[in-house]
Amino acid sequence: MRRLATRRSRRALAALAAVLAVATLGGCGSSDDGDSPAAGDGQTVADAPTPGGDPLPEATSAEPSAAPAVDPCALVPKPEAEKVAGTPLEDAVASPESCSYTGPVTGPTAQLEVYVGDGAKKILDIDRELKHEFTPIPGAGDEAYAEEGAVFVNKGGVWVAIRLVRTDDPVKYRKPLADLAVAVAGRL
Incomplete structure (x- = not known):
């Protein structure tokens, strides 16, 4: 029952x-x-009224906060990326605040990344928190630093981070990266 x-x-x-x-x-x-x-x-x-009777707020277009005024791929054109990496690279893969060049699938392993804006500064801040060693780069913008496999440039409040991934000795790439930092500062 x-x-x-x-x-x-x-x-x-x-x-x-x-x-x-x-x-x-x-x-x-x-x-x-x-x-x-x-x-x-x-x-x-x-x-349309909502259950409370108030209309929904107007839809607004989402604008990126602090979008860079420069094109990351224009800061480091492909021929310069290849010169620094020491190998041919594929065409750039771009986004609003970054640009990446990768080595061909046949090798060698290589990647050069360019970040502009808040993301570039955040990479530097994180590396500082991790106690990475930095060397100042004279003549590159308002301030510039090099670490193993990366350089950071600030000019007029715009930060740029350039990271290079290679599987051989990173010492080989210190001077080319520092020279690239000076060139990028001149383009900002």
């Missing part, structure tokens, strides 16, 4: 849920009182 009552309760709850779902969906269309927008009545979703 108890199982029968439980089944009836479950069926009743399921039926009630179905009725509520239909009623809710039915309320999404037009209404006779004119309070909610109907399809084609000229109102936008932003004008």
